[in-house]
Amino acid sequence: MGAEREPGPPPAVPWKKVLYEQQPFPDNYVDRRFLEELRKNMYVRHYRYWSVVYESGLVAQQLSCVCIFVLLWGHMDQGLLSPHWLIAAGLVGSLVGYALYDLVDWGRGRARCGRSRWADLKSTAIFLAFTYGFSPVLKTLTEAVSTDTVYAMASLMLLAHLLFFEYGAPPDVVSSGFSLNVAIFASVCLASRLPGPLHAFATVTCAIQVFALWPTLLRRLKASAPCGYVAGVALVCMAGVAGTLSVSAVGGVLLALLLLSVSLLCPLLLTRLQLYKDNIHGPWDEAEIKEDLSRFLQ
Amino acid sequence: MVLKIFFPQCCNAADSGLLIGRWLPGHNSAVVLAVIHFPFIPGQVKQYLNQLQSLTQVDLTVLGSWCKPSEDQERVQSFLKDLSTIFPHERWLQLSSEKGKKRFSCLVNSRGSKVFESGDKEDKGDQVICIHYDQCKVMLSQLHPAQGGILNPQTELSELRLVFQTVSQSQALFYIDKYDEGPFKLTHWQSEGREGSILVELSKQASVPVCLVLAWLLSIWYWVCKSRILNLWPMRFVSSKLSSCIQLSHRAEHLQTISVPRKAEDHTEFMRKANIFVSFLVDVALGLLLVSWLYRENRIGQLAETLVPVADHIAEELQELLKWLMGAPAGLKMNRALDQVLGRFFLYHIHLWISYIHLLSPFIGMILWYVGLSACLGLTFALSVLSDIVALLTFHIYCFYVYGARLYCLKIYGLSSLWRLFRGKKWNVLRQRVDSCSYDLDQLFIGTLLFTILLFLLPTTALYYLVFTLLRLLVVLFQGLLHLCVDFINSFPLFAMGLRICRSYRLAAGVKFRVLEQESERPLHLLMEINPLTYSAVLQWYRTLTYSCYPKDSWGALCKKLFIGELIYPWKHKNIKTD
Numbered sequence: 001m002g003a004e005r006e007p008g009p010p011p012a013v014p015w016k017k018v019l020y021e022q023q024p025f026p027d028n029y030v031d032r033r034f035l036e037e038l039r040k041n042m043y044v045r046h047y048r049y050w051s052v053v054y055e056s057g058l059v060a061q062q063l064s065c066v067c068i069f070v071l072l073w074g075h076m077d078q079g080l081l082s083p084h085w086l087i088a089a090g091l092v093g094s095l096v097g098y099a100l101y102d103l104v105d106w107g108r109g110r111a112r113c114g115r116s117r118w119a120d121l122k123s124t125a126i127f128l129a130f131t132y133g134f135s136p137v138l139k140t141l142t143e144a145v146s147t148d149t150v151y152a153m154a155s156l157m158l159l160a161h162l163l164f165f166e167y168g169a170p171p172d173v174v175s176s177g178f179s180l181n182v183a184i185f186a187s188v189c190l191a192s193r194l195p196g197p198l199h200a201f202a203t204v205t206c207a208i209q210v211f212a213l214w215p216t217l218l219r220r221l222k223a224s225a226p227c228g229y230v231a232g233v234a235l236v237c238m239a240g241v242a243g244t245l246s247v248s249a250v251g252g253v254l255l256a257l258l259l260l261s262v263s264l265l266c267p268l269l270l271t272r273l274q275l276y277k278d279n280i281h282g283p284w285d286e287a288e289i290k291e292d293l294s295r296f297l298q
Numbered sequence: 299m300v301l302k303i304f305f306p307q308c309c310n311a312a313d314s315g316l317l318i319g320r321w322l323p324g325h326n327s328a329v330v331l332a333v334i335h336f337p338f339i340p341g342q343v344k345q346y347l348n349q350l351q352s353l354t355q356v357d358l359t360v361l362g363s364w365c366k367p368s369e370d371q372e373r374v375q376s377f378l379k380d381l382s383t384i385f386p387h388e389r390w391l392q393l394s395s396e397k398g399k400k401r402f403s404c405l406v407n408s409r410g411s412k413v414f415e416s417g418d419k420e421d422k423g424d425q426v427i428c429i430h431y432d433q434c435k436v437m438l439s440q441l442h443p444a445q446g447g448i449l450n451p452q453t454e455l456s457e458l459r460l461v462f463q464t465v466s467q468s469q470a471l472f473y474i475d476k477y478d479e480g481p482f483k484l485t486h487w488q489s490e491g492r493e494g495s496i497l498v499e500l501s502k503q504a505s506v507p508v509c510l511v512l513a514w515l516l517s518i519w520y521w522v523c524k525s526r527i528l529n530l531w532p533m534r535f536v537s538s539k540l541s542s543c544i545q546l547s548h549r550a551e552h553l554q555t556i557s558v559p560r561k562a563e564d565h566t567e568f569m570r571k572a573n574i575f576v577s578f579l580v581d582v583a584l585g586l587l588l589v590s591w592l593y594r595e596n597r598i599g600q601l602a603e604t605l606v607p608v609a610d611h612i613a614e615e616l617q618e619l620l621k622w623l624m625g626a627p628a629g630l631k632m633n634r635a636l637d638q639v640l641g642r643f644f645l646y647h648i649h650l651w652i653s654y655i656h657l658l659s660p661f662i663g664m665i666l667w668y669v670g671l672s673a674c675l676g677l678t679f680a681l682s683v684l685s686d687i688v689a690l691l692t693f694h695i696y697c698f699y700v701y702g703a704r705l706y707c708l709k710i711y712g713l714s715s716l717w718r719l720f721r722g723k724k725w726n727v728l729r730q731r732v733d734s735c736s737y738d739l740d741q742l743f744i745g746t747l748l749f750t751i752l753l754f755l756l757p758t759t760a761l762y763y764l765v766f767t768l769l770r771l772l773v774v775l776f777q778g779l780l781h782l783c784v785d786f787i788n789s790f791p792l793f794a795m796g797l798r799i800c801r802s803y804r805l806a807a808g809v810k811f812r813v814l815e816q817e818s819e820r821p822l823h824l825l826m827e828i829n830p831l832t833y834s835a836v837l838q839w840y841r842t843l844t845y846s847c848y849p850k851d852s853w854g855a856l857c858k859k860l861f862i863g864e865l866i867y868p869w870k871h872k873n874i875k876t877d
Contacts, residue, residue: 123738123739126743127740127743130743134747137751140634143633144631144634145631145754175734177721177737178720180739181720181749184742184746185720185749189750204747212739
């Protein structure tokens with residue numbers, strides 16, 4: 001603040017903060033009242049620890065969702081898991097989830113968005129038909145591309161999925177469509193490495209269930225039944241850790257630590273560090289138009 | 299003020315008499331056209347000038363007098379001075395050549411003011427420059443505007459242009475021969491005589507009936523062209539794509555221009571007709587030469603015998619290429635399944651093509667024999683027919699190219715729109731921009747699935763497209779070269795070029811001056827020489843406009859078309875044809 005006060009005696013005319021009058025002061029002159037308008041931490045939000053933990057559960061469960069998907073694919077790749085089993089389990093899971101989706105708010109959400117069961121059935125048919133029809137193509141799609149390239153591409157895509165997933169941030173920052181597309185792209189890449197068309201089909205359907213249907217159900221649970229949401233998050237996290245532990249102990253431990261730090265440590269840090277926040281506001285801030293201007297924009 | 303007198307070189311040795319010429323309006327200069335010798339009757343001179351004026355539309359006047367060195371020069375000069383009172387004038391020039399001096403001196407006599415000697419610098423600073431010109435050359439030459447102008451008589455004319463115009467318009471003055479009987483004798487440029495021009499006269503007489511016959515034949519041709527069978531859709535489409543048909547219509551147009559049985563109105567039209575006529579003659583002569591070469595020693599049969607094996611060989615090479623593409627060409631990562639499908643598809647096509655060629659092979663000799671006769675219509679027509687034959691023989695390459703390009707184009711368009719879907723955006727047609735959009739789950743899923751598949755199949759399609767495009771470009775290049783040759787013969791201004799080489803003064807770009815004599819107290823004598831038009835300017839002025847002179851795709855547009863997989867053709871598109 002270039003407040004240059006003249007050392008000489010103050011002039012008789014009082015200083016006014018206007019530019020449209022000729023005043024006997026230099027252009028950058030301010031008087032003693034300048035700092036009176038200083039405000040501190042005007043827009044700081046005070047978080048409560050457990051609510052932050054509650055919200056961050058979404059991040060943790062998405063992380064472990066990715067782990068679960070990769071684990072399932074790995075098991076299929078090594079022949080430990082038969083695609084029939086995966087398809088059957090997915091089918092059962094989907095049916096249960098579908099029932100839960102409607103039961104949790106007694107059909108109010110469905111009535112609000114006006115989506116009929118017939119549309120759901122049509123979507124399901126499209127998913128299944130396209131995936132099944134394209135699965136032989138998917139199987140030979142990346143034959144000539146080297147395995148390392150495919151793995152690198154898939155991991156990059158899954159990382160992008162995690163970055164752009166809609167955790168609750170404003171929609172202009174993230175894009176749920178993009179994150180879902182990236183995840184499907186990764187699943188197609190991975191599916192093309194599997195030995196048979198049915199494997200590819202199972203992988204892609206599993207990807208849809210994990211990356212598209214499960215987050216929708218979880219969002220509904222979060223809105224209507226918080227207990228169910230907490231249970232779902234905990235279940236997925238534990239399943240992820242358990243699955244990783246069954247493959248490699250170090251990986252499991254690391255994943256558990258990661259999940260714990262995301263859902264417990266990071267919220268703690270957030271609430272603690274909030275105390276050290278020191279924002280100043282004053283007349284030097286940029287002008288902010290508070291009035292609603294939408295009536296001018298026809 | 300500087301007074302410029304344009305004086306014809308041939309009048310330097312003329313007997314004493316009156317100078318006939320023109321004061322250029324708006325410029326302080328005079329053009330001398332001829333000298334009327336003694337003896338004459340002033341009334342007859344006036345009458346004669348009036349006659350000439352109405353004939354040539356040039357306001358000819360008596361400019362002054364001309365005096366030749368002789369024994370009684372003093373007497374003659376005083377007589378000439380008296381003459382000035384007879385003819386109405388503003389200024390009276392008195393040119394007199396003196397003994398012992400090569401060049402004449404000049405006196406300018408303004409009405410009502412004193413006589414003053416030229417070169418007298420203290421005296422008003424009025425200087426005289428005598429510019430000698432070759433009357434014949436100036437009369438015959440056509441002065442061209444310097445940069446990009448048009449030969450338009452209505453525009454404001456410069457002094458030099460006025461001089462050229464005056465001399466060329468008063469041609470009627472120069473037709474009077476030295477030996478003609480008349481009321482008086484004139485000195486000016488004389489033609490060398492008309493003995494040799496009997497052929498020209500005969501051809502002039504013959505040209506009118508020939509033109510009429512040509513016009514009649516052309517009307518029959520146009521009537522045939524307009525008949526309904528030829529205007530059905532497939533015929534019209536095919537004929538608009540065959541370069542021989544296009545060439546035929548060009549020739550018909552040219553003949554129509556020539557066959558107008560009246561005299562060319564201006565220089566441009568005359569040159570256009572002459573250019574077309576000469577290039578037509580040369581074209582036909584070259585075509586006849588070609589025919590005589592082709593039909594001697596059964597060359598056409600040999601050609602037909604080699605044609606089929608060459609076509610076979612090309613097909614075999616294509617098969618090899620396809621087999622190479624179906625493997626792992628250049629170590630590229632191709633999708634094996636798609637590669638096999640495309641390769642087999644194209645191989646089957648080549649197989650069809652070979653069987654077609656073999657079906658045709660017994661008749662090829664005969665077809666070529668008859669088609670070869672068409673070279674009588676001109677070399678350009680023969681070249682066009684060759685271009686068409688090449689197009690027909692490489693039809694399989696064209697087919698491959700079209701398949702490849704369509705497939706590639708489809709993929710590029712699909713990928714570009716699916717890439718927007720992949721990012722969760724869409725193209726807003728109303729605002730012409732990319733907007734964000736929320737898609738349904740099934741839309742996203744199917745879009746992404748297709749996007750992934752197209753993305754991984756793109757290299758295979760692109761490779762096939764690239765190879766076949768290169769082949770196609772090769773064919774198009776060859777055809778383009780042929781078209782260029784045809785176009786060159788069609789549009790090259792042979793007559794103008796011949797004129798430029800043999801009679802370089804006929805096409806003038808400007809003039810240059812050379813100092814003949816420079817002495818104080820005497821007028822400055824300059825020699826005006828004609829600067830001939832440069833060859834590039836001759837080309838620019840007189841080339842006959844043909845279709846290739848119109849703008850085609852730029853290189854950038856061509857590359858863009860190649861990149862997005864639009865089809866390219868050697869012929870021009872319809873939208874270009876309309877404007």
